[in-house]
Amino acid sequence: MFLKGKNALVTGSTSGIGLACARALAAEGAAVVLNGFGDADEIEAIRKELEETSGAPARYSNADLTRADAIEALMAAAGEIDILINNAGMQHVAPVDRFPVEKWDLIIALNLSAAFHTTRLALPAMKRKGWGRVINTASAHSLVASPNKAPYVAAKHGIAGFTKAVALETATSGVTVNCISPGYVWTPLVENQIPDTMKARGLTREQVMNDVLLSAQPTKKFVTVDQVAALALFLCRDEASSITGANLSMDGGWTAQ
Numbered sequence: 001m002f003l004k005g006k007n008a009l010v011t012g013s014t015s016g017i018g019l020a021c022a023r024a025l026a027a028e029g030a031a032v033v034l035n036g037f038g039d040a041d042e043i044e045a046i047r048k049e050l051e052e053t054s055g056a057p058a059r060y061s062n063a064d065l066t067r068a069d070a071i072e073a074l075m076a077a078a079g080e081i082d083i084l085i086n087n088a089g090m091q092h093v094a095p096v097d098r099f100p101v102e103k104w105d106l107i108i109a110l111n112l113s114a115a116f117h118t119t120r121l122a123l124p125a126m127k128r129k130g131w132g133r134v135i136n137t138a139s140a141h142s143l144v145a146s147p148n149k150a151p152y153v154a155a156k157h158g159i160a161g162f163t164k165a166v167a168l169e170t171a172t173s174g175v176t177v178n179c180i181s182p183g184y185v186w187t188p189l190v191e192n193q194i195p196d197t198m199k200a201r202g203l204t205r206e207q208v209m210n211d212v213l214l215s216a217q218p219t220k221k222f223v224t225v226d227q228v229a230a231l232a233l234f235l236c237r238d239e240a241s242s243i244t245g246a247n248l249s250m251d252g253g254w255t256a257q
């Protein structure tokens with residue numbers, strides 16, 4: 001249990017990739033703060049499960065990370081964080097000239113600005129302790145674009161740049177800052193965009209899955225949440241202390257094309 005004594009915050013960890021990361025950190029003994037939305041009973045069951053696996057306290061915050069004031073309250077309540085996984089994200093699919101303005105603002109706030117706020121608030125303690133890990137869930141869309149996802153692509157390119165800038169600022173401090181860029185991972189975020197993509201492109205569900213989603217991924221397989229979590233966990237190891245400012249692709253070869 002190499003993370004005994006470490007405090008971790010995983011944003012957007014009630015589901016999908018974030019939940020898998022929270023489970024992986026807890027399995028190595030970290031005290032985890034969960035965040036995100038969902039059914040209260042299910043979240044409480046996850047929180048208890050994490051405490052049992054880690055042997056450390058697990059907490060939950062329902063902070064809405066599209067709001068800077070809510071992030072400040074979350075960070076104040078969470079205390080000193082050693083491992084910060086900025087993972088909460090949302091998607092909306094529409095052509096840019098018909099993109100709802102309020103959805104643009106929400107996607108930029110959650111997928112980009114939230115990481116700025118959590119990072120700026122977590123870094124002072126990490127620097128003081130001389131150890132820290134910031135891991136941002138970016139996306140293949142931090143490197144390449146797809147149509148009808150302008151704010152998501154802009155935010156993910158932004159988080160990749162943010163990662164590099166903060167990595168340079170913290171390079172001598174014992175803190176590493178990286179992003180992981182998965183291709184399509186089978187989670188509710190992907191499942192929920194299928195109806196809108198069907199509408200936007202006039203396709204059936206099967207066509208969206210095979211001709212839109214997996215068409216980009218040479219392996220023709222969805223990435224799994226556990227694969228992403230295993231990479232995040234590796235970045236927490238001392239062996240990974242020279243990996244900083246990296247954008248690590250896990251996309252079945254998508255961005256090799």
Ligand code: NAD
Pocket residue numbers: 011012013014015016017018035036037038063064065066087088089090110111137138139140181182183184185186187188189190
């Ligand atoms: P998901 O929908 O399963 O999980 C998203 C999480 O974010 C949930 O816990 C949800 O409650 C939380 N969340 C949503 N809005 C929030 C808000 N306003 N404040 C706080 N929490 C909020 O999605 P996922 O696929 O696991 O995505 C996680 C991250 O991975 C996102 O940043 C996403 O862009 C990225 N990603 C996903 C894929 C994929 O194919 N699924 C690929 C590349 C990158």
